[in-house]
Amino acid sequence: MSEAISRRELLRRAALLGVLTPSWLASGALAGPLAPLVQGRKTKRVVLIAFAGGVRTRETLGAPEGVPNMAALAREGVTFSRLRTSNLGHFGASMSIFTGVSEPRGIRDNQRGPDPTLFEYLRKDLGFGQGDVWVTTSGGAQQTNYSYGLHADYGARYGATILDGDGIFNAKFKGLLDTFGRPKPESPERAALSERLRRGLGSGASAAERENLERVERYILDELTRGTTGISGANAGDAKALRLARNLLTIFKPRVVGVVLQNADIAHGSFNAYSEVVRRNDVALGELVAAIKEDEELRDSTAVFVLPEFGRDRDLNSRRGLDHGDGSDDLNYVAGVAWGPDFRRGHEVTEDLRTIDFTPTICSLFGAKAPMAKGAVLRGLFS
């Protein structure tokens, strides 16, 4: 039986070592020299991929030759072949994965949900810094709402840092930066002066907050010079989200990286295009997993979860595409995988579980609680 180290105990030990200061705590340095947070477990980091946009099992683990990388994860990890979900719209159904609560949200709602997210639970319970919890997305403005919810006990101060791949790392934005010219780095002297003026306005951010803002700023400017901007094709948004996740993971080695995909929804108009998106996303998933396996620090300490938010209709529509609204099992059940050092290998769980079970499971993996989540820890996962 694993024993969770309580946050209080962790803080006590840190205080004894004399490394506990407010700025250290706020910076997320609690996650500094990473160790598993639950005794007896090896997992230090989690990657949670919402393979969203509506993806049926038939095109994933139902046809493993089409998704060799996901299939490989399944062979080396645990397959959940019947995850119950609901057609709550992409926005609500993906949000449900991150909150552990079925969230009926409008399809084009552009507001935060009422419930805390996985990221908030982890940051509040375990003291993770903002830089420890990242999310990369593919769906633009709407998906940035997954950063945090509106629950009074959680909220923005425990939110994840969210980056939308296609929104930021695109040729137009890069072109605009090139046209106006990149901002000049600030000299230390001028930075100190600016900080003094900010304090004069009573608006200086805390050291930890400023450090995180600067880190994000630096990362964005650096990433714009890498290849992400040039990614194109039917799954460009998804591929960018997965590429960012890979880069973030290998550069910052954060505790949690969430990824939200979306391009599979092209299926409404074309089954073939949808199949191609699924295939390409599997390739990008493979690159992410390869980066984890190649990194000595990540290899044996990172868990990966992959699951769609819901499936799609059983039959093609009149455009030879696939909608989502027929109430079939193809829509309401999806297949997911979990791969990591603490999980069983080559195991398949065939009983009905739910997509809302992933948040409580990941919280449990880290020794945190998800009190508002309605899901349960996934049965059959741990070795």
Place this chain on the structure above:
Amino acid sequence: MALHETAADARAHAAPTSAPTLRRQDLADDARPKSVAAPALPLDARRLRTLFLDLLGRPPFPAERAEWLGRGAHELCDALLGVPAFWRHWLDEQLYYFLLIDNFRPVGQGVESILTELAAGRYSVRDAVHRIALLPSFDQRNPGADTFVTVVMEQLVGMTVQLSQRELEIGKGAYDGRSGVFLGAPAANQSDVVAVAANHKVAARHFLAREYERLIDAPIERRELAQAARAYHKDPLGYLATLRGWLVSEAYTARIERGKALPNRLFVSALFVDVLDREPTAEEAETLRGALDGLGDSRPLRAVVVRMLLDSGQVELPAKASLADPTAWVAAQFERLLGRTATSDELRVFVEAFHEPACNPRTILQVLLSDPAYHRY
């Protein structure tokens, strides 16, 4: 130019943009200011900035500030409500509400004709919303019967579709060409689904409630909503009068005092006007809005954009030595950018810093533009 506030008409400098800016000839003669008595709601720097942002999606240019400061909010509302630039901004806000942005942003005659008809008074806002939902972009954004009908029910009527599965199924049938009674009216095709929803009595309530919340940043009271919805349902062309009432209400005054987060799309326009003395082109606006919307917390990228513009060489910054009265200059920047008077302590800190060799006007502007108060309005 903006930083000196000496230009006769800053709009004359504005770079070409596809978005029309406010022109005097847009104003009806009877909307022009006449009164010289002390106005009931005098336009101080903050109210003026907020009203311009809410009505035109940008802060005032220097000449407009000079023209309107100290006059009445009523007059300004009369002058701006219904001009083409107002409708352009209103339409942008509606397109954003429907998430018709990025690749789904409608361009071309379809959307331009909505603006033309609104400005000519031939379309009501209800007609405009109806037309938006008939644009090809709306269809592409919401493909398939289930998504399309769901979004129409949610976005136009404000329904929770999970609680109205029967109506959804009827609407999907109509979308596919099967006749049925959808939301109480006959519908036999996709166009009917939109028409029924757009003209539904509940859609009036939903529209007014979300518009009120957009402007007042608080939910509308039930009784006020019922009253406004009745009037709107009967005469949707009267919407501007309702809007005017909201903008000169105590609730709007309270909202100005509370402040409201400046959305990315308004931040981009505000920054261009404040720093470059022109509105962004449509492409600049959409590209930057898209990038900023790509972050859960856009502050780091806003900081990049601020520095990008300040360092671009396109800002006519006054030379430090040319500012004979740094205190007055700093005070003017507080008024202009933050919409408030600087405190004596703030002035002291800023002016002391200004005299240091490392400090220059750019430094002062960068600090003010990155202050949280600049990102609220």
